Amino acid sequence: MSPVKAPASPAVAVLRAEHVTKEFGGLVAVNDVSLQVPRHSIVSLIGPNGAGKTTLFNMLTGLYRPTRGRILLGERDITRARPDVITGYGIARTFQNIRLFGAMTAVENVMIGQHARMRAGLFGSIFRPPWVRREERETRARARELLAYVGVRETVCDQLASQLSYGDQRRVEVARALASEPGVLLLDEPTAGMNPRESQALTEFMRRLRDELKLTILLIEHDMKVVMGVSERVTVLDLGGKIAEGEPAEVRTDPRVIAAYLGKQE
């Protein structure tokens, strides 16, 4: 029995982008990309730098609004929803360059992740009735459980996030994302800066997340070993457009993908 609850509603398990385009002025960062993330699967998004992967992530989580196209979470259209609302619907993410709240402890960071699942408002916070006290206590306890689950040592839980080691910061960020009880987890280059052994451990961990927590994972990744090892499907972006999609083995031999990564042979 894992200490982490499975997502409450199975409806929020599949994520779709339909013909999504994002333009910044004249620059087309993402051009007519469609993507399907099947339930309880791990899908990787790969491509050279500047291909538009993170822009697509930002649209899926509501930080950017697509210029054209639709984004669906289950049956729900979330194209124009605010990021905090989308988090409430059950999408959580981590960032490429870690974005923890440096002045808060690891536990507090994870408690922030639970914000959308808590109910205490202004007057609840001021008068602190028994149910608010209970909620605070449970939130704190759960934050510690989650930190233990992702492998952060008990001794550093009450240290400021800015003082944690790089690896711990990455783990806390995952715990913070899990705290919002997501159905879909978006990981933006989670193995950046890790050595091969750590990457291997993370690959195992992603499988655990999928199997134990019934999560659906969308992953941006540069490490091909991780991508080929963990994902059921791979989508390849280049210059904002989708150039290939399929199982890892097919994608690896696709001439367009090879061209995008290695340059064309004249």
Place this chain on the structure above:
Amino acid sequence: MNELRAQLREWREAARKRLPPWWSRALAGLLIAIGIVLPFFFPPSSGFMNATIIAVAYAVMSLGLNVVVGFAGLLDLGYVAFYALGAYSLGWFGSGFFFRAHVHVLVSPVASTLPGVHLNFILVLIGAAIICAVAGTLIGLPTLRLRGDYIAIVTLAFGEIIGTVAVNGQSVHVGGGMTLTAGNLGISAVDSPYFPGIGLFTLLNLRPWYWLIFAVLLVVLFVNLRLRESRLGRAWIALREDEVAAVSMGIPLVKTKLLAYSIGAAFGGMSGAFFGTYYTEVNAGQFQFGFSIFILAMVIIGGLGSIWGAVIGGLALGYINNYLIPDVLNDLPGKFGLNFQLTQVEFGIFGFLLVIVMVLRPQGLFPERRRRLELTAEIAAGDAQLVEVPGTAGGGT
């Protein structure tokens, strides 16, 4: 110097370990008790009592602005607007200003025979808090979508607008020959607080005034302490730290900021209503831009985000402004044969104090725990870099 500091820290840690867990509560109780009996050590209408009352009212404002600037990180340069709205709430609902109306709720026997709207001061206090919170929401709704410095500019403008409306309000007719404000003439003859059983407050005995504003301070302090350690308080810090990460974790941006802004506004309004009745007049000339900066200086000198810092900052500047400079040190230049009085250069003195604090103690007098930890961590990292740089340079050659 560093060794001395380390030694001090060690002693502090040792003292903390030896003290029982309830000592902070005991300390708080002791401070409250001292606060309550304080007036008995001074004549009931002394200059020091007067300065104390004003200083405590400043501390209330400082605590309010600390929620906005310190907790949520929204630089508000127009806080005087809520002082003005609070004071006018008293002018409107606690005087004969609206002379066509006859409304009396729990006021002194004299006031209940007079025309105008006369509400009990507690009701005015609550009304001022609500009016300012609503005004804060209205101004915040369009502006809090902005980031950082832009909020400062818009709030600055809002403060100026309220000041101008206060001056020109005497030409805004609200019917029956009544106007919105009395401009620079001022709404005078406002009601003094009256409570059944205690009687009417007079300026001959300042003690009840002191206890009243001290009670307001305790309420505001309690709300501050509770909010800091709550879901809402954490959300404010998260927004202050990293807006993008905070909204991605499910924190509604505008709503959360609005709450901080409105709460700060409500506290400013309560203090403003008190100043209205204490100064016995609500005059448009009281609401200058400099006052916003004055309150901000209290928050910064005390330590941005620190609750006790805001209280200390408010009290300190209140005493310096209303006691030390005018009553104690005013003739000091004359004693040295200089032909000016200290009150004439008080802004210079405040500027100097601010600079001194920023140079010697940039985190403020009583820094917030988080910022203290952060600053020490940064200094340690800086030291580590200093050590590394010569090493790498040496390796290169």
